Amino acid sequence: MEKYSVLMTVYTKDNPEYFSLALDSMVNQTYAPDEIVIVKDGPVVKELQKVIDDYISAGAPIVQVQLPKNKGLGLALNEGLKVIKNELIARMDSDDYSLPERCELQVREFEKNPKLDIIGCPVLEFVGTTDNIVGERKVPLTNKAIYAFAKKRDPFNHPTVMYRKSAVMKAGCYSDYRKNQDTDLWIKMLSNHVVCKNLAEPVFRFRFDEGTYKKRKSWINTKILIEIRYKAWKSGFNSFGEFMTVATAQLGMYVLPVGFQKFLYQKILRR
Secondary structure, three states, rough: OOOOEEEEOOOOOOOOOHHHHHHHHHHHHOOOOEEEEEEEOOOOOOHEEEEEEEEHOOOOOEEEEEEOOOOOOOHHHHHHHHOOOOOEEEEEOOOOOOOOOHHHHHHHHHHHHOOOOOEEOOOOOOOOOOOEEEEEEOOOHHHHHHHHOOOOOOOOHHHEEEHHHHHHOOOOOOOOOOOOHHHHHHHHHOOOOOEEEEEEOEEEEEOOOOHHHHHHHOOOHHHHHHHHHHHHHHHOOHHHHHHHHHHHHHHHHHHHHHHHHHHHHHHHHHH
């Protein structure tokens, strides 16, 4: 099978225990990567560095990229993209968990369809331990469904994707947004007519807690997402009506109480 790289970032406020679990899940894939690029987004605490050093000592194929200061997720990922040697790249976040078969299943899909550019999967959300499932993020599965879904919502769960480096580079990589960098990237890649798919199997576990709702209920998050969707409308990616639907929904989520936001996510948006 074709070789692939893993692309992760870590920064000083990340939880070392969570980071170790996330990294371990990629090291121990049934079809293992031959390169794991970890971008340290600014100086990290010694506990995080120890996690990296321990895996290197154990033989993990880790490549470290040290940034002098924190740049934010999108720009940090761009620095990682510069040094990655393989065409296929599996994204991974520093506090989540990939099931052992995740990457093997994704690489096999690229082998089945050489025109495929990006593939993700649904996720099961967990609190505490990976078997304590509290929710699910479903995504459209087919290329056609993904393009339709992307007009209003993200068609991929960012840390689950495996994509072609060349397709990401052609789209201009990640933009300099502090939030929602993935939304912008999906729009740019889809505007370039990439071929997409999502696995039906939820081979990924996303760490979730009450703070997740509060993070989404921020003006910065709301403003940036509306800005990205406005830019998408101006470029012809979606209609004005679709833009207004997204903008109205985002403003509503911002002004509504966290409890109501939680209700919408659990009862409506996760269906």
